[in-house]
Amino acid sequence: MKTLNVLSVASELYPLVKTGGLADVVAALPAALAGQDVRVCTLLPGYRAVLAALQDGAEVSGFDDLYGGPARLLRGRAAGLDVMVLDAPHLFLRAGGPYQDPSGQDWPDNAWRFAALARAGAEVACGRAGAFVPDLVHAHEWQTGLLPAYLHYEGGPPSVMTIHNLAFQGRFPAAVFDTLGLPPAAWSINGVEYFGGVGYLKAGVALADAVTTVSPSYAAEIRTPEGGMGFDGLLRLRGAELFGILNGIDTTVWDPATDSLLPSPYSAASPAGRVANKAALQARLGLDVRPDALLFGVVSRLTWQKGLDLLLAALPALLGGDAQLALLGTGERALEAGFTAAARMNPGRVGCLIGYDEGLAHLIQGGADALVVPSRFEPCGLTQLCALRYGALPVVARVGGLADTIVDANEMAVASGVGTGVMFAPVTRDMLEAALLRTAGLWREPELWRRLQRNAMRTEVSWKRPAAHYAALYRDVLASRAA
Numbered sequence: 001m002k003t004l005n006v007l008s009v010a011s012e013l014y015p016l017v018k019t020g021g022l023a024d025v026v027a028a029l030p031a032a033l034a035g036q037d038v039r040v041c042t043l044l045p046g047y048r049a050v051l052a053a054l055q056d057g058a059e060v061s062g063f064d065d066l067y068g069g070p071a072r073l074l075r076g077r078a079a080g081l082d083v084m085v086l087d088a089p090h091l092f093l094r095a096g097g098p099y100q101d102p103s104g105q106d107w108p109d110n111a112w113r114f115a116a117l118a119r120a121g122a123e124v125a126c127g128r129a130g131a132f133v134p135d136l137v138h139a140h141e142w143q144t145g146l147l148p149a150y151l152h153y154e155g156g157p158p159s160v161m162t163i164h165n166l167a168f169q170g171r172f173p174a175a176v177f178d179t180l181g182l183p184p185a186a187w188s189i190n191g192v193e194y195f196g197g198v199g200y201l202k203a204g205v206a207l208a209d210a211v212t213t214v215s216p217s218y219a220a221e222i223r224t225p226e227g228g229m230g231f232d233g234l235l236r237l238r239g240a241e242l243f244g245i246l247n248g249i250d251t252t253v254w255d256p257a258t259d260s261l262l263p264s265p266y267s268a269a270s271p272a273g274r275v276a277n278k279a280a281l282q283a284r285l286g287l288d289v290r291p292d293a294l295l296f297g298v299v300s301r302l303t304w305q306k307g308l309d310l311l312l313a314a315l316p317a318l319l320g321g322d323a324q325l326a327l328l329g330t331g332e333r334a335l336e337a338g339f340t341a342a343a344r345m346n347p348g349r350v351g352c353l354i355g356y357d358e359g360l361a362h363l364i365q366g367g368a369d370a371l372v373v374p375s376r377f378e379p380c381g382l383t384q385l386c387a388l389r390y391g392a393l394p395v396v397a398r399v400g401g402l403a404d405t406i407v408d409a410n411e412m413a414v415a416s417g418v419g420t421g422v423m424f425a426p427v428t429r430d431m432l433e434a435a436l437l438r439t440a441g442l443w444r445e446p447e448l449w450r451r452l453q454r455n456a457m458r459t460e461v462s463w464k465r466p467a468a469h470y471a472a473l474y475r476d477v478l479a480s481r482a483a
């Protein structure tokens with residue numbers, strides 16, 4: 001089989017720049033694809049952390065004026081990957097997050113920052129930036145949505161557009177269109193126009209050769225008016241080229257047997273090491289150090305999507321049993337305040353850390369008995385995959401990728417020896433409470449619990465199968481172009 005060269009373009013990369021699972025996916029997929037004869041080079045914005053990590057960076061191309069300043073494309077290595085970096089200090093070298101200023105407001109020039117990234121991607125793809133000329137381009141999220149549009153109108157190589165979360169669409173005023181260097185024909189319902197403005201994700205979804213999202217169930221949900229967030233019509237139109245490919249996790253980063261962030265590493269064969277992690281977690285968050293208490297964990301962005309307001313409402317029910325909660329998250333102020341207050345009112349029973357903390361995320365996975373993910377929608381979700389591998393039984397809403405990755409330990413499953421977690425639907429406080437109670441029931445049967453934990457830890461959560469799906473899709477897309 002011929003080796004394929006793929007240019008992957010994204011705005012995040014673990015561990016350098018991360019606001020969510022996108023960063024993990026972009027970082028892990030290239031190594032998995034290498035096993036499928038696919039060679040990936042990853043194009044990223046030149047954020048400070050990316051430039052600082054860049055090794056052997058060599059200039060392969062330059063722009064005299066890219067939206068208000070000079071810019072260069074550098075090729076080198078970062079975070080173990082072959083990368084290209086768009087070094088454009090006026091666009092990316094700023095204090096604050098990748099999309100927002102330090103006060104949490106979107107940067108006012110995001111339209112141009114990410115038009116620039118797409119422009120750079122098009123230069124590489126069309127062979128105008130050094131020796132790497134990809135057979136195919138893989139664009140992730142709205143930040144790269146213009147790239148399939150440029151390739152479409154400029155006759156570039158084929159592209160695959162991946163939707164990680166339809167809640168983020170990259171919508172800008174119509175006036176932006178004139179600055180994008182697209183032909184007038186692109187201003188249409190078949191192009192980049194979206195409800196009277198410019199839609200970056202819309203552009204990519206409309207004009208890529210194929211569109212993927214990160215689980216089969218989410219691929220089905222987003223074709224409906226309820227789940228489509230305005231995209232359902234377009235996605236039904238593109239139905240024949242829309243695919244749901246489940247995410248995996250990096251099983252070297254997430255390996256309880258070798259995890260240096262855990263006080264006590266352990267394996268599926270001998271999960272007893274979890275006991276010390278649980279004690280460490282309880283101590284760290286000010287919980288009573290009790291091995292017998294059922295310890296629920298949460299590692300999450302605190303947003304409406306994640307349904308954690310429902311967990312806050314269900315707390316009395318959770319604490320009515322003999323359970324504890326350990327929460328790590330950051331996001332909406334009201335949720336941060338809600339969990340902080342809950343911890344204050346329930347000393348020893350509820351502990352939380354508001355913030356981002358890689359080490360604590362691992363400790364929760366390796367020490368909590370169960371991980372709660374009550375999302376209202378979830379394109380894939382990675383934390384439940386980590387939880388499976390670490391033996392924290394996932395308690396999840398039956399939506400999107402959560403539905404595709406957990407086997408509910410219902411009566412029949414238990415009788416048959418299968419089941420890897422607890423699933424509930426619809427996503428309401430009442431059903432979440434019922435799921436928490438059901439989990440507590442399973443906890444009271446230690447042998448059954450250990451069985452479910454073993455099932456969870458043996459679940460295949462790696463990138464092996466998903467990478468094979470991506471590689472097959474890339475080859476199909478190239479074959480249909482050639483036909």
Ligand code: ADP
Nearest residue numbers: 020021300301329355356357358361381382383
């Ligand atoms: P999303 O991308 O919607 O936030 P995912 O489950 O796909 O959800 O990915 C979230 C990723 O971010 C996981 O790797 C998770 O461990 C990590 N994460 C989320 N919140 C925190 C936090 N407060 N501290 C550390 N890691 C976090």
Ligand code: GLC
Nearest residue numbers: 020021022164379380381382
């Ligand atoms: C998004 C989704 C999440 C998914 C991640 C990586 O942030 O919210 O469900 O796992 O992207 O694809």
